[in-house]
Amino acid sequence: MPPPTVPHLDLQDRAEDSTVLRVLRSTGFRLAVLHTAVFIVSAMALVAFIYWATAGAVNRQIDAAIRADVLALADRYREGGHAGLVEAIERRITEDADNEAMYILIDSDGRRVAGNVDRWPAIVPGEEWFELQLERGGDRSVARAYQFLMPGGYRLLVGRDAQERIRLRDLIVDALLWAMAMIMVFAVLGGVLVRRMLLKRMQDVSETAMTISQGNLSRRVATGERGDEFDMLGRTVNRMLDQIERLMNGVREVSNAIAHDLRTPIARVRARLEEGLRQPPDAAADRATLERTIAELDNVIAIFQALLRIAEIEAGARRAAFATVDLSRLLADAVEIYSASAEEKGQRMSLEVPAGLRIVGDRDLILQAVANLLDNAVKYTPGGGSILLSGRALGGEAEIIVADTGQGLPEAERARVTERFYRTEQSRSTPGSGLGLALVQAVAQLHNGSLRFEDNAPGLRAVLTL
Amino acid sequence: MRLLLIEDDADVSRFIVKGLRESGHTVEHADNGRDGLFLAASENFDAIVLDRMLPGGMDGLKLLETLRATGNRTPVLFLSALAELDDRVKGLKAGGDDYLAKPFAYAELLARLEALARRGQSDAPTTKLRVADLEMDLLARTVRRAGRLIEVQPREFRLLEYLMRHAGQVVTRTMLLEAVWDYHFDPQTNVIDVHISRLRQKIDKDFGTPLIHTVRNAGYIMRGEI
Numbered sequence: 170m171p172p173p174t175v176p177h178l179d180l181q182d183r184a185e186d187s188t189v190l191r192v193l194r195s196t197g198f199r200l201a202v203l204h205t206a207v208f209i210v211s212a213m214a215l216v217a218f219i220y221w222a223t224a225g226a227v228n229r230q231i232d233a234a235i236r237a238d239v240l241a242l243a244d245r246y247r248e249g250g251h252a253g254l255v256e257a258i259e260r261r262i263t264e265d266a267d268n269e270a271m272y273i274l275i276d277s278d279g280r281r282v283a284g285n286v287d288r289w290p291a292i293v294p295g296e297e298w299f300e301l302q303l304e305r306g307g308d309r310s311v312a313r314a315y316q317f318l319m320p321g322g323y324r325l326l327v328g329r330d331a332q333e334r335i336r337l338r339d340l341i342v343d344a345l346l347w348a349m350a351m352i353m354v355f356a357v358l359g360g361v362l363v364r365r366m367l368l369k370r371m372q373d374v375s376e377t378a379m380t381i382s383q384g385n386l387s388r389r390v391a392t393g394e395r396g397d398e399f400d401m402l403g404r405t406v407n408r409m410l411d412q413i414e415r416l417m418n419g420v421r422e423v424s425n426a427i428a429h430d431l432r433t434p435i436a437r438v439r440a441r442l443e444e445g446l447r448q449p450p451d452a453a454a455d456r457a458t459l460e461r462t463i464a465e466l467d468n469v470i471a472i473f474q475a476l477l478r479i480a481e482i483e484a485g486a487r488r489a490a491f492a493t494v495d496l497s498r499l500l501a502d503a504v505e506i507y508s509a510s511a512e513e514k515g516q517r518m519s520l521e522v523p524a525g526l527r528i529v530g531d532r533d534l535i536l537q538a539v540a541n542l543l544d545n546a547v548k549y550t551p552g553g554g555s556i557l558l559s560g561r562a563l564g565g566e567a568e569i570i571v572a573d574t575g576q577g578l579p580e581a582e583r584a585r586v587t588e589r590f591y592r593t594e595q596s597r598s599t600p601g602s603g604l605g606l607a608l609v610q611a612v613a614q615l616h617n618g619s620l621r622f623e624d625n626a627p628g629l630r631a632v633l634t635l
Numbered sequence: 636m637r638l639l640l641i642e643d644d645a646d647v648s649r650f651i652v653k654g655l656r657e658s659g660h661t662v663e664h665a666d667n668g669r670d671g672l673f674l675a676a677s678e679n680f681d682a683i684v685l686d687r688m689l690p691g692g693m694d695g696l697k698l699l700e701t702l703r704a705t706g707n708r709t710p711v712l713f714l715s716a717l718a719e720l721d722d723r724v725k726g727l728k729a730g731g732d733d734y735l736a737k738p739f740a741y742a743e744l745l746a747r748l749e750a751l752a753r754r755g756q757s758d759a760p761t762t763k764l765r766v767a768d769l770e771m772d773l774l775a776r777t778v779r780r781a782g783r784l785i786e787v788q789p790r791e792f793r794l795l796e797y798l799m800r801h802a803g804q805v806v807t808r809t810m811l812l813e814a815v816w817d818y819h820f821d822p823q824t825n826v827i828d829v830h831i832s833r834l835r836q837k838i839d840k841d842f843g844t845p846l847i848h849t850v851r852n853a854g855y856i857m858r859g860e861i
Contacts, residue, residue: 463852475821490724505790505816506822506826507826509826509830510825510826510829533818537820544822548824
């Protein structure tokens with residue numbers, strides 16, 4: 170029977186497995202590996218260059234000397250035949266004070282004809298360059314040599330003692346190999362450090378995300394003054410969180426609003442219908458009830474649609490309809506639509522806008538925003554007053570101002586009038602849903618603009634920047 | 636008019652079919668996309684009322700795209716609970732001629748349908764419009780009633796032109812706003828009524844029989860004889 174701990178162990182194994190996999194998949198790990206690889210490759214390139222420039226140069230120098238020697242000997246052979254060659258070789262040997270040069274000339278039977286090497290070394294006949302152990306007067310040494318095939322089956326080997334140089338080269342190679350090993354250790358260490366640094370800087374972002382997913386929407390990523398990529402990431406994340414918080418608040422506000430402000434008219438509709446049902450049937454009265462009920466429901470629908478519209482605009486999902494808008498034309502149209510209502514109330518409505526003022530935006534929504542502002546101005550300006558709609562370019566933005574000579578807005582109320590369903594004391598007697606300015610605010614935000622209210626002394630100036 | 640209604644909700648369908656028949660139109664009804672497409676493609680209608688969301692794997696948008704791909708140009712009015720602004724744009728882009736969000740007033744639906752069906756017929760370019768003794772010269776841009784020249788501003792001219800072109804039909808405030816000012820927005824208050832009342836001052840006030848009539852809970856109608 171298997172011990173009962175087996176499944177547990179199994180699970181633990183798997184958990185460790187997934188930890189390993191997670192580390193392998195992590196960006197930090199991959200960055201560290203990349204860092205290490207780049208470090209090693211560039212170090213290798215450097216080592217290769219050093220080798221080529223030092224040990225390689227030693228080799229090339231020897232080879233060049235041998236090649237020159239062989240060419241000179243070949244010349245001697247052409248001029249003086251075998252005898253000349255042998256004489257030249259012997260003279261070279263006697264002149265060689267450092268005892269570095271080595272020669273051996275053999276005939277077709279392999280007998281030594283001239284030279285200071287004891288016997289022809291065991292080498293492959295086809296190749297030209299060799300590095301070999303030679304015996305010379307009893308001493309063994311390492312040489313670099315060149316094999317040269319001559320007419321009549323003679324073969325000439327010209328070499329240079331390379332013992333010292335090869336030792337030097339080996340020293341260089343050794344040093345380079347050690348350096349390489351150190352570099353690799355440092356590269357791996359560096360990689361680990363890079364990963365740890367990354368993790369440390371990421372930690373705040375992921376901790377923030379964790380806190381937020383647990384419901385605390387106010388937490389933000391700490392951003393430093395460095396302005397590096399991580400600070401940029403932090404700021405972007407914070408902006409996103411601000412937007413999410415705004416949307417969440419919007420959702421909460423809407424549900425609160427629905428609870429408070431839609432229940433009332435719906436309750437009224439219900440009461441009216443129930444009352445109609447309780448009364449004795451009377452065609453005319455029933456009809457009146459139905460008509461009033463429909464009107465009431467239409468009002469509910471209008472509020473509902475306005476709410477949805479604001480929510481939709483706030484979600485920023487409507488930039489698809491953005492295009493270049495002729496703002497001058499739009500403002501003129503708005504004044505034309507509303508000036509008739511203003512005249513009915515004995516107000517004067519005028520327009521001040523330069524021709525050809527253009528912005529990028531949503532035409533219908535901008536008109537809706539301007540219309541809501543004008544509608545308010547007409548509502549709250551007494552007869553004989555005047556309303557001025559003006560537009561002007563301000564940097565890369567456009568400023569639309571609706572200034573009236575009405576009762577104005579107390580400073581304390583200015584911030585609150587853009588809240589959904591907020592109605593000032595003086596506005597409660599006039600019809601309206603309390604959503605008009607919330608919509609203007611949403612439109613402004615969609616266009617990365619703003620809505621603010623100023624004193625027009627007397628009256629109100631609504632400044633919409635888009 | 637011969638109309639086709641493609642709508643899956645039984646109550647809404649009954650309400651629309653009953654209303655349209657009472658208004659003197661012939662109505663065919665399909666309660667799913669496939670039957671609707673079959674009817675729309677195989678028979679001739681003056682206009683189609685099409686719900687956006689339909690059961691049976693074919694929604695309103697796809698149905699209309701398929702229908703338009705066959706070269707069928709019957710005017711289509713979208714009816715939809717998807718009232719978001721982008722949905723409206725999508726519906727019109729797919730080849731819809733008009734878009735009405737649920738919930739809607741029957742009068743609005745009827746007025747829009749009649750305007751749509753009429754649009755197909757009166758394509759012939761006219762230079763003069765006439766309703767009773769009211770005359771409009773589209774080239775000289777003048778308006779006369781009983782031979783008397785009436786001064787109207789450019790926008791009033793367009794408003795009057797729209798009413799005259801749809802004489803005998805109910806036009807709603809939203810239709811006027813969209814057709815005359817070319818904006819799709821909610822005017823909050825009765826701005827259209829104010830414009831109409833100014834037009835009435837010029838057209839109807841000094842003459843015996845009024846031509847512009849208010850239709851309660853619906854809009855306006857221009858009519859010569861009652």
